[in-house]
Amino acid sequence: MLVIGERDGCRPGMEALMDRPAPLSRRNLLAGTAAGGLALVGLHGAHAQTARRGGTLRISVEQAPSKLNPLQHRVGPEYLLGEMLYSGLTRLGPDMAAQPDLATSWSSNPELTEWTFRLRPQVAFHDGSALTAQDVVATFQAILDPATGSPGRSNIGPVDSVTAVDPLTVLFRLKGAYADLPVALAYTNARIIPAAVLKGGMARLDREALGTGPFRLVSYEPSRLTVLERNPDYYHPERPYLDRVEVQVFPDATARTAALLAGDSDLMLSAAPTDFARMEGAPGVKGLRTPSGQFLNVIMGCNQKPFDDVRVRRALALTIDREAMVELAAEGLGTVGADTPVNAAYRFNTALPPREANIAEAKKLLAEAGYPRGLELTLVASDRPNTRAQLGVALREMAKPAGFNINLQTMAHATFLDQVWLKGPFYIGLYNMQPTTDGIFSLLYASSAPWNESKWNNASFDKLVEDARRTADDARRRELYARAQKIMYDEVPTLIPVFFDLLAGIRTRVQGFNLHPRGAVYRIEEVWLGGA
Amino acid sequence: MPDTLRHLLRTPQGLIGGGIILMALLAAIGGPAIAPFDPEAFHVRARFSGPGATYWLGTDQFGRDILSRILAGARSTLFLAVAATALGTVAGAVLGTLSAFIGGWVDEALMRIVDAVMAIPNLLFTLLIVTVLGASGVNALIALGIAFTPGMARITRSVALAVRQQDFVNAAVARGETGSFIVLREMLPNVVGPIIVEATIRVAFAVMGLATLSFLGLGAQPPSSEWGLMVAEARPYLFRNAWMMLFPGLAIALVAVAFNLFGDGLRDALNPRA
Numbered sequence: 001m002l003v004i005g006e007r008d009g010c011r012p013g014m015e016a017l018m019d020r021p022a023p024l025s026r027r028n029l030l031a032g033t034a035a036g037g038l039a040l041v042g043l044h045g046a047h048a049q050t051a052r053r054g055g056t057l058r059i060s061v062e063q064a065p066s067k068l069n070p071l072q073h074r075v076g077p078e079y080l081l082g083e084m085l086y087s088g089l090t091r092l093g094p095d096m097a098a099q100p101d102l103a104t105s106w107s108s109n110p111e112l113t114e115w116t117f118r119l120r121p122q123v124a125f126h127d128g129s130a131l132t133a134q135d136v137v138a139t140f141q142a143i144l145d146p147a148t149g150s151p152g153r154s155n156i157g158p159v160d161s162v163t164a165v166d167p168l169t170v171l172f173r174l175k176g177a178y179a180d181l182p183v184a185l186a187y188t189n190a191r192i193i194p195a196a197v198l199k200g201g202m203a204r205l206d207r208e209a210l211g212t213g214p215f216r217l218v219s220y221e222p223s224r225l226t227v228l229e230r231n232p233d234y235y236h237p238e239r240p241y242l243d244r245v246e247v248q249v250f251p252d253a254t255a256r257t258a259a260l261l262a263g264d265s266d267l268m269l270s271a272a273p274t275d276f277a278r279m280e281g282a283p284g285v286k287g288l289r290t291p292s293g294q295f296l297n298v299i300m301g302c303n304q305k306p307f308d309d310v311r312v313r314r315a316l317a318l319t320i321d322r323e324a325m326v327e328l329a330a331e332g333l334g335t336v337g338a339d340t341p342v343n344a345a346y347r348f349n350t351a352l353p354p355r356e357a358n359i360a361e362a363k364k365l366l367a368e369a370g371y372p373r374g375l376e377l378t379l380v381a382s383d384r385p386n387t388r389a390q391l392g393v394a395l396r397e398m399a400k401p402a403g404f405n406i407n408l409q410t411m412a413h414a415t416f417l418d419q420v421w422l423k424g425p426f427y428i429g430l431y432n433m434q435p436t437t438d439g440i441f442s443l444l445y446a447s448s449a450p451w452n453e454s455k456w457n458n459a460s461f462d463k464l465v466e467d468a469r470r471t472a473d474d475a476r477r478r479e480l481y482a483r484a485q486k487i488m489y490d491e492v493p494t495l496i497p498v499f500f501d502l503l504a505g506i507r508t509r510v511q512g513f514n515l516h517p518r519g520a521v522y523r524i525e526e527v528w529l530g531g532a
Numbered sequence: 533m534p535d536t537l538r539h540l541l542r543t544p545q546g547l548i549g550g551g552i553i554l555m556a557l558l559a560a561i562g563g564p565a566i567a568p569f570d571p572e573a574f575h576v577r578a579r580f581s582g583p584g585a586t587y588w589l590g591t592d593q594f595g596r597d598i599l600s601r602i603l604a605g606a607r608s609t610l611f612l613a614v615a616a617t618a619l620g621t622v623a624g625a626v627l628g629t630l631s632a633f634i635g636g637w638v639d640e641a642l643m644r645i646v647d648a649v650m651a652i653p654n655l656l657f658t659l660l661i662v663t664v665l666g667a668s669g670v671n672a673l674i675a676l677g678i679a680f681t682p683g684m685a686r687i688t689r690s691v692a693l694a695v696r697q698q699d700f701v702n703a704a705v706a707r708g709e710t711g712s713f714i715v716l717r718e719m720l721p722n723v724v725g726p727i728i729v730e731a732t733i734r735v736a737f738a739v740m741g742l743a744t745l746s747f748l749g750l751g752a753q754p755p756s757s758e759w760g761l762m763v764a765e766a767r768p769y770l771f772r773n774a775w776m777m778l779f780p781g782l783a784i785a786l787v788a789v790a791f792n793l794f795g796d797g798l799r800d801a802l803n804p805r806a
Contacts, residue, residue, distance in 0.1 A: 393755045
């Protein structure tokens, strides 16, 4: 089953806080407590509480944010810093639709090839300079420049040129019609940087943060602690509510959970499935969970033996008992995958028939491919998070009866990123959900994808993805994506047996935080600390 | 030798240590045969169970029987530990005896090198070697063997220096025997006692050293049931099922203590004056 059900990542409190800036003056606060307190509690429960100013939020993350330059971010903790220090033109809502950020409104020509964005007036960067259309232009030019090495380059849509119409209007000319542009511009790397800074060379951004975000950088020790303070000049008058944010690095999941339970951190952005049950039962702490498009995939180098033969890949896919895999790899906190990277958490998804395990068929395919006596393979799994090795061990055991003899090799995550990721022929990858179906396809699976790790390079798949992004009609797009998904389902460039729910842990005094299915949207400026 | 054995079994250390080692050896030899389950078979419906009637020591995150895994793991754990010690002992003994026999500047040079290597903490040195060689059980064995060599060389040399002064060595030199003959046939057999005692105690360190390497992901690789790896894999589940960590940890401790006791007993048996 691919149906995840309603996205419950969006809770009523979130909209309440977003649309109606909470009254913050002391008088309002008192009045609210004294007169309306009872009624409010009765009607809305905790969500209607007034946001309080002040306090330090301690966030624990699982790996070091090793890059400070937002154009080069590629992992969760870096996205978190990018979002707090910088702003984009748009931001991603809980329903995967675009919401205003630095752009207050946008429109396109009927052909969807030219998009005009109106900028928010009187926004200041952290160094005091004013945001103008020139900054936006310079930022997107930097993203599009291959020398920058930004993963955003292929994720912000088919942008051809960006020009400033007037100081507060930006025009995007596209290479083709692209309906997803406002969503695509919310991409984690598309953070606006002052044109002057970019002109002086990007090295400065490795040490400093000069954005328009709700927080300013105080200190940056990548592998230990990054401290941020409230930006009093943030464009939203009340936000952020917090005075200070500390981002603590805890590579070890058990230690991270222990820190949360002990009250040494307030918000744990990623929880291991094994620790989830433990948090649910602890006082002062609760677990957050949302279905997501995050997945572990088994990458098979389609350009080399034995995986250049589709029968080998299909045989391996047929060995997996996917229901059991959800239990073993995700502790049941996930959903079954059908070897395509999109699922019901995406706007465009067509449910494929779940692939049942069929050892006899797998054996037959393997024999047809020329391996009647089985195959010896070495699967690499990094040690973080430990779900990778879990999936590896489970796959090894499930594939054994079909004749796959898989040796599992674990290694330190840094070594893995350096030596195996994007290079090795057989390893386990982990990817967050992308904002759009197009986004995940063109990040990982299109021939021109920046992280084309399977080297699958299927022309008809490329064509369908290309066509879909030029199509305005939703029904037609859905159909094109469905055909692309079907090709993947048949060709199996990577195995995607399990989608993981996103899990987090939070101290109950932390208010206003909602876990986003995308996994790279945090909105810390909406968070505030309640009593106790 | 039977005399030594009788002496050994008369000491309580030797008896207890020997008994546990014997049990561990039985597990290493016949482990898979006497294990109640296939150590790699999943029992998806019985994951994280505690000790009970079906799974005596409980099950792990895949529902694999912990008892069966410990029994199966005895082979790799013990074999690797003994082999690593043997490697270090043989290399160290030959080096030490040679150094003592040749003497002069060669002895001086060898011993200074040994000093230099011994100045690096043992674990750090092992980690360095494994990092260079790559993570695997066999490489961990080699690394540990190399790390043990300098210590063994030093001990052997000090004993061999005394033997070097003995008349039978001087007689062999006077007979015009070759250097290798004197080292291997005259001197080595006479320094073997202390070496065996030292080696026995070293096995305990090897068991723990290998467990440490596996725990750090540099030794045996999953789904091996090497004990150190079992402890490492159990760590994220500490709060779900602590037994997963406890039993392999206990097995490591027990075997390490047993080899220590056995080594003590052996020392007393070989050296009745003590």
